[in-house]
Amino acid sequence: xxxLIALTTAAISGRVAPVLAAVPPVGSSPAPQARGEYELIAxxxxxxxxxxxxxxxxxxxxxxxxxxxxxxxxxxxPNVVTEGLTLRYAFPSNARSADKTNFWKYCPQIFGxxxxxxxGLTGHGMxxxxxxxxxxxxxxxxxIPITPFDDRGRLQPYPLVTIIAExxxxxxxxxxxxxxxxxxxxxxxxHVTPGISTSxxxxxxxxxxxxxxxxxxxxxxxxxxxxxxxxxxxGNPELPMLSHAMHAAxxxxxxxxxxxxxxxxxxxxxxxxxxRDVHMAGQVECVDCHGGMAQVGDSSRMPWLEEPTCGxxxxxxxxxxxxxxxxxxxxxxxGGVACLTCHGSPHAxxxxxTAVDNVQSMRLQGRPGTINDCLVCHTRQPEDNFRHRxxx
Numbered sequence: 001x002x003x004l005i006a007l008t009t010a011a012i013s014g015r016v017a018p019v020l021a022a023v024p025p026v027g028s029s030p031a032p033q034a035r036g037e038y039e040l041i042a043x044x045x046x047x048x049x050x051x052x053x054x055x056x057x058x059x060x061x062x063x064x065x066x067x068x069x070x071x072x073x074x075x076x077x078p079n080v081v082t083e084g085l086t087l088r089y090a091f092p093s094n095a096r097s098a099d100k101t102n103f104w105k106y107c108p109q110i111f112g113x114x115x116x117x118x119x120g121l122t123g124h125g126m127x128x129x130x131x132x133x134x135x136x137x138x139x140x141x142x143x144i145p146i147t148p149f150d151d152r153g154r155l156q157p158y159p160l161v162t163i164i165a166e167x168x169x170x171x172x173x174x175x176x177x178x179x180x181x182x183x184x185x186x187x188x189x190x191h192v193t194p195g196i197s198t199s200x201x202x203x204x205x206x207x208x209x210x211x212x213x214x215x216x217x218x219x220x221x222x223x224x225x226x227x228x229x230x231x232x233x234x235g236n237p238e239l240p241m242l243s244h245a246m247h248a249a250x251x252x253x254x255x256x257x258x259x260x261x262x263x264x265x266x267x268x269x270x271x272x273x274x275x276r277d278v279h280m281a282g283q284v285e286c287v288d289c290h291g292g293m294a295q296v297g298d299s300s301r302m303p304w305l306e307e308p309t310c311g312x313x314x315x316x317x318x319x320x321x322x323x324x325x326x327x328x329x330x331x332x333x334x335g336g337v338a339c340l341t342c343h344g345s346p347h348a349x350x351x352x353x354t355a356v357d358n359v360q361s362m363r364l365q366g367r368p369g370t371i372n373d374c375l376v377c378h379t380r381q382p383e384d385n386f387r388h389r390x391x392x
Contacts, residue, residue, distance in 0.1 A: 003275050035074060037376055038081070040165045040173035041360065042069035043155060043178055043340040045329050046348030048157075048274035050267070051147065053183040055106040057199035059221045060242075061230065063103055063145040065179050068138045068329075069130055070341045071165055078377040080137045081335045087130040087139050091179070093150045095126055100147040109192060110221050120145030130163070149179045149313070157182045157272045158356050169349060178348065178357050184269030189257055229304040240299060247297030262293070276357065277349040278369075289313075292358045298387045310339075319388040334387060335377075342371040 045066045052059055069087060073079040098104050098117035108114045111121065119125045122143030130139035149155045158178045165173040189203040203214040214220045221265055222228070226242035227235030240248070246266070254262040259270070263286040264351040268274045275286060289308040290296055311321035322331040322339070329346055331339045344350040348357045351368035358368035362364065372384055 001255055009218045018261055022156055033098060034170065035375070037074055038085075038167075038173040039072040039074055039364070040069060040163060040175045041072070041341045041364070041371070042067055042085075042161075042163050042175055042177040043338075043349055043360075044068075044178060044348070045054070045340070046180075047277070048180045048182060048268055048272070048344035049101075049165060050185055051101075051181060051183055052185065053101075054199065055103050055110060055219055056222070057218045058199060059106075059110050059204055059219055060185065060223075063097060063101065063108075063147055064142075065144040065146050065181055066142040067144070067161060067163070067177065067179060068140050068261055068338065068340060069163055069175075070138055070338055072337070072377045073174065074379050076378060076380050078335060080348075082132045082134040082137060084141065084167060085172070087163055088128070088166065089130060089141060089144075089161050089163045090127040091146065091161050093152075093156070094146060096152055097126060097145050097147045100149045100153075103145070106219050110219050115173070118145065136330070136338075137332060138338055144179065146179055146181050148183055155388065156377070157184075157268065157274075159353060160356065160359065173365070176358055177343075177360050178354075180274065180345075181350070182268035182274065185266055185271045186264075186269060187266070189259075189265050190253070213252040229302065241303055243303030244297050244299050244301075247293045248299075249297075251293035263287075272308060273353075275347050276353045277344065277347055281351075316388075337377075344370075 006120060045068055046337050047067045050061050055062075055252045060380055067089065071081040071085060071087070075113045096118050101242060104115055105119055113121075120143040121341060124142070124143050124145075126146065128141060130141045131141050144161075146159065148155060148159075150156045151157065158180050161179045162176050163174065164171050183184070187202060188198040191205070193200045193201045193204075196204070199218075200215060203218070203220060204216050206212055209269050221233075223231050223233035223235055224235050224237055224244055226245050227233055227237070228242040229238075239245070250266075254265055257265045259265055264270050264273075267286075276305050277291075289312075295301075305327070309322050314321060320333065322328055323333075328339050333339060336341075344352070344357065344361075348354075352358055361368050361371060364371055364376050372386075374386070
């Protein structure tokens with residue numbers, strides 16, 4: 001937890017920018033936009049972020065969402081731009097979070113810091129600016145504390161964020177992308193002892209099985225003991241990491257859930273359907289890429305950092321996929337363009353089954369799917385064949 005706390009205490013002041021004035025939604029079925037000097041494309045890093053519904057007893061994940069963006073200066077040979085611009089973000093239908101969750105009430109007990117309302121653990125809020133990461137060729141905002149409810153109280157696990165690129169105070173490009181979030185961690189499929197909450201049922205089971213006294217220590221952060229790379233939490237090195245503990249302990253039990261997809265017992269979920277991309281449309285299931293629960297719970301695997309690669313399944317002569325030693329979400333290829341930029345987020349590789357995830361590709365090229373119209377970034381149609389290779 002040292003990583004998150006260090007980020008929090010260093011970042012709270014001065015990071016929340018004014019709300020973007022009158023930012024209209026791009027729409028769900030727009031014609032391709034008129035192209036200017038710059039193109040702005042943004043994606044969520046994971047395709048779904050989970051958060052607890054209640055923070056008073058048991059905590060797995062806080063509200064914490066990340067968006068990465070690239071700015072392309074359109075030329076015959078385009079440039080990836082990471083300086084000289086300001087990138088601002090805002091949520092047209094989701095300007096606040098503090099009245100939708102009790103996270104801020106219990107944050108001092110859980111994470112050791114009192115946060116201003118609507119400000120997350122990295123100091124970013126519901127409006128603000130993206131940071132340039134020149135080494136990666138991207139702009140990023142992490143730790144956005146968004147919830148799956150809009151400002152009218154409606155459930156919306158796939159809200160849109162508007163991002164505007166400005167040069168000398170003048171807008172030069174804008175886009176919208178999904179910032180997915182869900183509270184659908186359905187422990188209550190199994191933990192349903194009458195008269196007590198689901199969280200208390202879990203803590204009592206843990207105390208009974210492992211000789212702990214967690215029920216008397218509420219609120220309990222699981223990652224305080226079980227290391228979790230998703231939070232930068234070191235945990236207790238003598239205990240299994242959180243992902244190992246959860247998957248290994250439940251692997252033999254989930255056949256009793258009655259679910260066609262047992263992953264949706266804990267991951268969002270039966271209603272949210274976070275696996276919604278072109279793979280799902282092609283009948284590729286979670287286990288086809290990630291393996292079964294026992295494999296995911298293998299103690300030799302590093303959670304969140306050892307994930308399936310595109311090259312494990314895809315093969316095409318002359319094509320390269322992820323950079324060596326990097327995940328899809330961190331890799332770049334053609335001209336330094338991030339894989340996310342053209343293909344979309346993990347679990348939301350375009351074209352997606354959810355129309356809202358296709359908004360950006362519709363705006364850019366008039367059709368859903370991989371950004372494969374060269375004129376999105378090039379001012380002239382290239383004469384040579386497209387090279388799906390690293391940095392070519």
